[in-house]
Amino acid sequence: MHFEYFIEGGNFAEAGSTSSQVKKTLKQLNVDGTVIKRTVVALYEAEVNIVAHAYSGKITVELDEEKIDIKIVDEGPGIPDIKRAMEIGYSTASPEVREMGFGAGMGLSNMKNNSDKLNITSTVGKGTEVEIINYFHL
Amino acid sequence: MKVQEVVKLINGTVMTGNKNPEVTVDVAFASDLMSDVLTIKAENLLLLTGLVNIQAIRTAEMSDISCIVFARNKNVTEEMIRLAEENGITVIESPYSLFRISGILFIAGMAPVY
Ligand SMILES: Nc1ncnc2c1ncn2[C@@H]1O[C@H](COP(=O)(O)OP(=O)(O)OP(=O)(O)O)[C@@H](O)[C@H]1O
Ligand SMILES: [Mg+2]
Numbered sequence: 001m002h003f004e005y006f007i008e009g010g011n012f013a014e015a016g017s018t019s020s021q022v023k024k025t026l027k028q029l030n031v032d033g034t035v036i037k038r039t040v041v042a043l044y045e046a047e048v049n050i051v052a053h054a055y056s057g058k059i060t061v062e063l064d065e066e067k068i069d070i071k072i073v074d075e076g077p078g079i080p081d082i083k084r085a086m087e088i089g090y091s092t093a094s095p096e097v098r099e100m101g102f103g104a105g106m107g108l109s110n111m112k113n114n115s116d117k118l119n120i121t122s123t124v125g126k127g128t129e130v131e132i133i134n135y136f137h138l
Numbered sequence: 139m140k141v142q143e144v145v146k147l148i149n150g151t152v153m154t155g156n157k158n159p160e161v162t163v164d165v166a167f168a169s170d171l172m173s174d175v176l177t178i179k180a181e182n183l184l185l186l187t188g189l190v191n192i193q194a195i196r197t198a199e200m201s202d203i204s205c206i207v208f209a210r211n212k213n214v215t216e217e218m219i220r221l222a223e224e225n226g227i228t229v230i231e232s233p234y235s236l237f238r239i240s241g242i243l244f245i246a247g248m249a250p251v252y
Binding site for chain 2: 012013015016019020023033037040041044045048100101102103104105106107110113
């Protein structure tokens with residue numbers, strides 16, 4: 001199965017609606033509850049990162065028998081130092097983002113903790129690509 | 139602890155239609171930082187927060203949190219209620235501060251996460 005979603009930067013009212021739809025799909029497919037929670041928490045963090053830090057993005061979800069593979073590609077400023085961005089507490093979030101309850105610099109490390117595989121690549125001035133892979137049975 | 143009992147202890151008002159009186163919560167976490175809430179793995183978690191916005195409901199949805207308490211009666215919007223109901227989340231408003239709510243529930247035996 002293959003799904004695509006588009007994300008608008010800055011639109012906090014809609015942030016999470018894609019993660020919500022993916023959660024409903026995984027529930028319908030009777031995926032294990034722990035796997036669902038891990039997957040949607042990681043995806044939600046990535047979705048909020050587009051809204052908070054980028055201009056627009058596309059989320060592609062690929063589902064097969066054994067795994068869910070999510071690609072989150074955005075057009076945005078990119079991340080100059082991914083290693084540093086992964087550190088807990090590092091954040092460039094604006095005051096508006098902090099008012100929404102985000103910007104603690106915990107998202108990327110939490111994404112790592114909630115995914116079996118996490119790949120991040122980024123080009124400054126162009127955008128960021130995040131891939132989350134979770135297996136249904138380990 | 140039954141959600142109903144929580145409501146009584148903190149002088150709360152249930153804002154959602156789905157009252158689920160049988161739902162129980164064993165552990166509570168108080169935070170206005172949604173990215174911190176999203177790191178918690180505990181089940182049957184009660185979220186206490188002063189951050190009243192749609193992302194608090196979304197965070198609960200993603201984290202399988204079935205009950206949220208908003209401290210100090212800040213206006214919960216229709217949209218928040220609708221989203222909570224859609225996801226079976228009970229929303230409670232309390233006139234008390236986050237500090238007071240936490241204290242009351244702690245004394246009543248609610249377990250902390252850390
Ligand atoms: N998609 C992105 N585009 C540009 N920069 C990003 C992106 N994602 C993350 N970053 C950068 O990496 C930093 C750390 O990201 P992380 O998700 O860990 O924390 P945060 O989003 O700032 O806060 P939190 O996730 O705790 O709400 C961000 O502050 C930002 O500078
Ligand atoms: Mg983030």
